[in-house]
Amino acid sequence: MESLISLLFMISGSVALQQDVQAKLGADVTLQCQITTDERISVLKWSRADLNTDGYVYFYRNKRSYENYQHPSFHGRVKLRDPEMKDGDVSLILNNVTFNDTGMYECHVAVRNPVRSKRVHTEISHFINLTVTDQTNITAESGQNISLPCRAPTNNKQILAVQWSRADLKREYVLLYRDEVFVPDNQHPAFENRVDLQDRQMKDGDVSLILKNVTINDTGTYECHVFRRGTNHRIRTISLSVVSPCESLKGRFCGQRL
Numbered sequence: 001m002e003s004l005i006s007l008l009f010m011i012s013g014s015v016a017l018q019q020d021v022q023a024k025l026g027a028d029v030t031l032q033c034q035i036t037t038d039e040r041i042s043v044l045k046w047s048r049a050d051l052n053t054d055g056y057v058y059f060y061r062n063k064r065s066y067e068n069y070q071h072p073s074f075h076g077r078v079k080l081r082d083p084e085m086k087d088g089d090v091s092l093i094l095n096n097v098t099f100n101d102t103g104m105y106e107c108h109v110a111v112r113n114p115v116r117s118k119r120v121h122t123e124i125s126h127f128i129n130l131t132v133t134d135q136t137n138i139t140a141e142s143g144q145n146i147s148l149p150c151r152a153p154t155n156n157k158q159i160l161a162v163q164w165s166r167a168d169l170k171r172e173y174v175l176l177y178r179d180e181v182f183v184p185d186n187q188h189p190a191f192e193n194r195v196d197l198q199d200r201q202m203k204d205g206d207v208s209l210i211l212k213n214v215t216i217n218d219t220g221t222y223e224c225h226v227f228r229r230g231t232n233h234r235i236r237t238i239s240l241s242v243v244s245p246c247e248s249l250k251g252r253f254c255g256q257r258l
């Protein structure tokens, strides 16, 4: 009994952990999960806790993995960091991440002690909140209407709200769209009547921002956030730089009013 308690205690050291991980679009990312026990791992399930889709990210039981239990979007893109799971390392490497990979991952391990009673069976869960981002630079001329592209890693029905913010504006935002309306409170006055969503239906997760009649003061780093049930993910960072039309002509006609 004492050994069971100490086992549980040891395991509880790694339980209920949530780790935030950021990855760049296209990168390979390691989803870390390690259990502090040397009991035999009988089942390892990596899943997306925030999606109720069929299929796992990775499924292992009785010393082998099962690709047919895996969601097709993960086929050929995942592998264990250590195929032998030495020292309880059940971390997973996910290759070539896309925005769709943004979400909550659960590492679920069942361990069993083959020597002692079969009842010594423990389940452990560990969560990883993965955000896939992309930084883009855009240059525009003052007076132009521009679009800052952003695509949510989800379809429109799951989107509760969209917020565009700018790093230097602190609490005031550029645009907040919630329950199909634009929320005016706390919008920075410079953006009043100048911003819109490219597609208010947010079809295919398109939450791109339209910014009209840009001025030099619009230069800055914009962030696109998408709120889904229980989560807020920054999914895109765009550095906008607004120049006068004269500058974009690299000096030609500068100073002349055309």
Ligand SMILES: *[C@@H]1O[C@H](CO)[C@@H](O)[C@H](O)[C@H]1NC(C)=O
Pocket: 026, 096, 098
């Ligand atoms: C990564 O994924 C993208 C599409 O999601 C694909 O176009 C690209 O070829 C992939 N790159 C590699 C190295 O597999």
Ligand SMILES: *[C@@H]1O[C@H](CO)[C@@H](O)[C@H](O)[C@H]1NC(C)=O
Pocket: 098, 099, 100, 153, 154, 155
């Ligand atoms: C992301 O998911 C959407 C909708 O499920 C799909 O149309 C799109 O092709 C996916 N993109 C990638 C890069 O996997």
Ligand SMILES: *[C@@H]1O[C@H](CO)[C@@H](O)[C@H](O)[C@H]1NC(C)=O
Pocket: 135, 136, 137, 239
């Ligand atoms: C965008 O600009 C920043 C600095 O202004 C630079 O560090 C970064 O590499 C640029 N990114 C791309 C994709 O050009």
Ligand SMILES: *[C@@H]1O[C@H](CO)[C@@H](O)[C@H](O)[C@H]1NC(C)=O
Pocket: 143, 144, 145, 212, 213
């Ligand atoms: C910007 O959009 C407004 C309408 O929203 C339009 O009246 C104006 O002509 C556009 N400006 C440019 C430079 O395209």
Ligand SMILES: *[C@@H]1O[C@H](CO)[C@@H](O)[C@H](O)[C@H]1NC(C)=O
Pocket: 143, 213, 215
């Ligand atoms: C665009 O902005 C400039 C300066 O901020 C202003 O003078 C001009 O009237 C604006 N144009 C439109 C179409 O709103």
Ligand SMILES: *[C@@H]1O[C@H](CO)[C@@H](O)[C@H](O)[C@H]1NC(C)=O
Pocket: 215, 216, 217
């Ligand atoms: C930019 O901001 C400054 C200071 O707030 C203001 O004086 C100036 O008129 C603004 N310029 C434009 C083009 O809006």
Ligand SMILES: *[C@@H]1O[C@H](CO)[C@@H](O)[C@H](O)[C@H]1NC(C)=O
Pocket: 020, 021, 022, 129, 130, 131, 230, 231, 232, 233, 234
């Ligand atoms: C996931 O991470 C993002 C950014 O790293 C954060 O804004 C968000 O609140 C996190 N979600 C949860 C459920 O902790």
